[in-house]
Amino acid sequence: MDEGDLKKLFSKKLSLLKLSPIRKVAALLDEAANDSEIISFGGGSPSLIPPKELIESFIEDLENTPSEFFRYTSTRGMIKFREKIAEDVYEYSGIKYDPNKEIMVTEGSTEGIFLVLSSILEEGEEVILTDPTYLGYSEIISFLKAKEIRVTQLEENGFQPSLDEINEKITNRTKAIILNTPENPTGRILREDVAKGIVDIAKDKNIFVVVDEAYKHITYEKDHIYLAKYDKDHVISVCSFSKEASSPGFRLGYVCANEEVISNLEKIKQFVTLCSNVVGQKFLMHYLASDLKRKYLKEIVLPTYKARRDFMIKMINEYLPDINVNVPEGAFYLFLNLKKYLRNKIYVDEEVMLDLFKKKKLVIIPGSYFGKQGIGSFRLTFVSENFERIEEGIRRLSEYLKSDVF
Numbered sequence: 591m592d593e594g595d596l597k598k599l600f601s602k603k604l605s606l607l608k609l610s611p612i613r614k615v616a617a618l619l620d621e622a623a624n625d626s627e628i629i630s631f632g633g634g635s636p637s638l639i640p641p642k643e644l645i646e647s648f649i650e651d652l653e654n655t656p657s658e659f660f661r662y663t664s665t666r667g668m669i670k671f672r673e674k675i676a677e678d679v680y681e682y683s684g685i686k687y688d689p690n691k692e693i694m695v696t697e698g699s700t701e702g703i704f705l706v707l708s709s710i711l712e713e714g715e716e717v718i719l720t721d722p723t724y725l726g727y728s729e730i731i732s733f734l735k736a737k738e739i740r741v742t743q744l745e746e747n748g749f750q751p752s753l754d755e756i757n758e759k760i761t762n763r764t765k766a767i768i769l770n771t772p773e774n775p776t777g778r779i780l781r782e783d784v785a786k787g788i789v790d791i792a793k794d795k796n797i798f799v800v801v802d803e804a805y806k807h808i809t810y811e812k813d814h815i816y817l818a819k820y821d822k823d824h825v826i827s828v829c830s831f832s833k834e835a836s837s838p839g840f841r842l843g844y845v846c847a848n849e850e851v852i853s854n855l856e857k858i859k860q861f862v863t864l865c866s867n868v869v870g871q872k873f874l875m876h877y878l879a880s881d882l883k884r885k886y887l888k889e890i891v892l893p894t895y896k897a898r899r900d901f902m903i904k905m906i907n908e909y910l911p912d913i914n915v916n917v918p919e920g921a922f923y924l925f926l927n928l929k930k931y932l933r934n935k936i937y938v939d940e941e942v943m944l945d946l947f948k949k950k951k952l953v954i955i956p957g958s959y960f961g962k963q964g965i966g967s968f969r970l971t972f973v974s975e976n977f978e979r980i981e982e983g984i985r986r987l988s989e990y991l992k993s994d995v996f
């Protein structure tokens with residue numbers, strides 16, 4: 591067989607997909623998994639574990655009714671689980687979704703985003719994305735041969751998108767606006783007037799707002815704004831259990847939307863995953879079944895992340911006092927503008943990240959991964975390291991930025 595023979599067998603569409611740069615960082619960390627000197631402010635995987643009571647009730651349930659854990663369920667997800675999701679969404683947002691018609695359980699919000707974009711986009715159509723934004727949207731848009739159009743989010747405006755710019759960028763090819771709130775990477779929560787303004791534009795132009803709400807429960811001083819309360823038909827809400835229930839390994843999330851959207855997602859999902867992880871659905875049913883979720887968020891998750899956030903900011907103020915920190919309102923990332931130190935290196939932030947890893951065993955994420963507006967900034971997560979290691983990491987960052995290399 592000639593070298594290249596196999597290459598001919600693959601779809602040309604694959605050239606439209608790149609390996610996610612964050613996965614590259616994860617691979618770097620995997621390689622060095624046994625090196626405890628490495629401090630990671632990189633990936634957004636919670637270091638907390640789900641509540642102990644939840645694990646215990648799950649094990650008991652597994653022992654009592656094992657057969658229920660190892661079978662297929664309907665493509666939309668177990669109906670009892672969807673009922674619990676509907677109750678939970680109503681309790682927090684006041685929005686009513688019919689569990690039979692308007693909710694679809696997915697393999698994490700990642701599958702949700704893929705199903706939504708696959709079901710709405712045609713070749714050549716456009717999707718409005720914010721800049722910066724989470725990097726899980728661009729590649730799918732390009733894989734579907736559609737085009738992303740970015741709207742800027744400026745640090746001086748608290749990373750709120752401009753309604754005028756969104757309006758200006760909508761054409762007759764625009765199908766959707768995708769954004770996330772609370773936002774990865776900036777931590778901003780959409781302001782109420784901006785959220786309503788975006789939904790009004792979508793209604794007026796008859797396009798979708800796809801809102802990725804993976805961090806809807808990870809909020810500090812301000813509450814999350816539920817966009818669907820302004821219009822359930824044009825807003826597609828994509829949610830996840832990965833962050834709120836500290837369970838990304840179960841790969842579970844859900845989509846709430848108009849019934850037509852959900853039946854179109856189902857058409858695709860039946861051939862992608864057939865149905866979502868049943869063991870995870872059973873586990874998360876216990877999470878939603880009592881006041882466990884509210885207690886876990888209030889007593890464990892939010893105090894832990896808030897304390898780490900405040901401590902990381904305190905350390906930055908101490909070690910890098912000339913850096914201005916935008917305090918994140920939600921999620922678990924600081925988006926740190928390091929332009930002052932980077933000077934002519936701002937356009938090679940990936941090289942800076944690799945050099946910092948090599949010299950100081952510290953991982954931070956280049957802002958350019960999230961869009962052009964991110965150039966000169968780095969994303970640091972406070973979700974995974976304890977106080978001592980947060981201080982050590984910031985100390986190393988300061989030492990590196992103040993060293994001769996710069």
Ligand SMILES: Cc1ncc(COP(=O)(O)O)c(C=O)c1O
Nearest residue numbers: 634698699700724774804830832
């Ligand atoms: C904004 C955002 N959306 C979606 C995801 C993917 O989450 P899931 O584990 O639900 O696929 C992440 C993960 O970091 C994220 O930050």
